[in-house]
Amino acid sequence: MSIAFFDSGIGGLTVLQEAMRRLPGENFLYFADTLHVPYGTKTLNEVKRYVQQSAELIMKEQVDALVVACNTGTSAAIEELRNTYSHIPVIGMEPAVKPAVRRSHEAGRRVLVFATSLTLSLTKYHDLVDRVDDHKVVDSMPLPELVQYCEQLMFDPQEIEAYFRGKLAGINLDSYGTIVLGCTHFPYYKNILHHLLPPHIELIDGTGGTVDRLCDMLDLPKVPRAAESSVNTSSQTSVPPITFMCSDGNPAYLDKMAQALKYLQSLHA
Incomplete structure (x- = not known):
């Protein structure tokens, strides 16, 4: 086949x-x-x-x-x-928002969705969130540059960690229990994120x-x-x-x- x-x-x-x-x-x-x-x-x-x-x-x-x-x-x-x-x-x-919301209920923490700007702007994404996010725990963050880094095979931990630190500056990570990798380019950076994020945060994708x-x-x-x-x-x-x-x-x-x-x-x- x-x-x-x-x-x-x-x-x-x-x-x-x-x-x-x-x-x-x-x-x-x-x-x-x-x-x-x-x-x-x-x-x-x-x-x-x-x-x-x-x-x-x-x-x-x-x-x-x-x-x-x-x-x-x-x-x-x-x-x-x-x-x-x-x-x-x-x-x-589709971004794995549904399982992330289910886990957030169990952990008592919020969900953060990483995706491209277009995905986060489309009705299909907002309909998905509206359908499963009864307690309004889902937040979203566009990471358009990460796709370009991936396409350039840029996997240097120091450079990518600096990028993530800049994006996450000012965000209280203690309030989040799950991060959804809502773009298929993003799992390339799972290991770097695991090293950077607090240990209680789970990474999931579709x-x-x-x-x-x-x-x-x-x-x-x-x-x-x-x-x-x-x-x-x-x-x-x-x-x-x-x-x-x-x-x-x-x-x-x-x-x-x-x-x-x-x-x-x-x-x-």
Whole structure:
């Protein structure tokens, strides 16, 4: 079975990595819209157009499912994609606000959502928060620069910690129990955030839930999520086949995607 993953850049590799670990018998295609990255600073209509154009290119590869591994792309265009490609499962992402709110009730603390500016401005996000945030505990913070850092493979702990410290200056972190990583680029920085944040703060994202949904839609067995399993991606004896594609056809970016995936795997080694 051929499963396609799509993002504006390398962020969606965080979702692909989890799918590789849990579905080692499948074939994977990863498409990055390098002509238009990042999406988070674009207009809604622009993102809709870019997503549709990218999906047209992906569908030429005869895939069996499409995962929009991009919170901004999902918010902007998932319904149009599902209507256009109703013959296959089209799985989107949303910030993991619902589980974060549930955990906040248990811990008695607030929730902070990190995402792109566009995601946080869209009706889909506000509807999600309104639906689950009965006690008004959710706050939001745009981190558009973090996508650019990730696209530049900027993972130096000192530089990134300085960026986070600047963004979080003046915020009482003791009042927060959960931070939601609402962009697929952001899990690249989980280890740095764990080192920086107070130990009581939990980081969550939508990666595991998205792969759960993919398994359900394709009627595939669910291997436990990474946090629930002692098996690392790096320890697997076989690596599922991956085809990398990008909208500008730049070979250097194809190499960057391979480097980024290798970096992600090293975080779980």
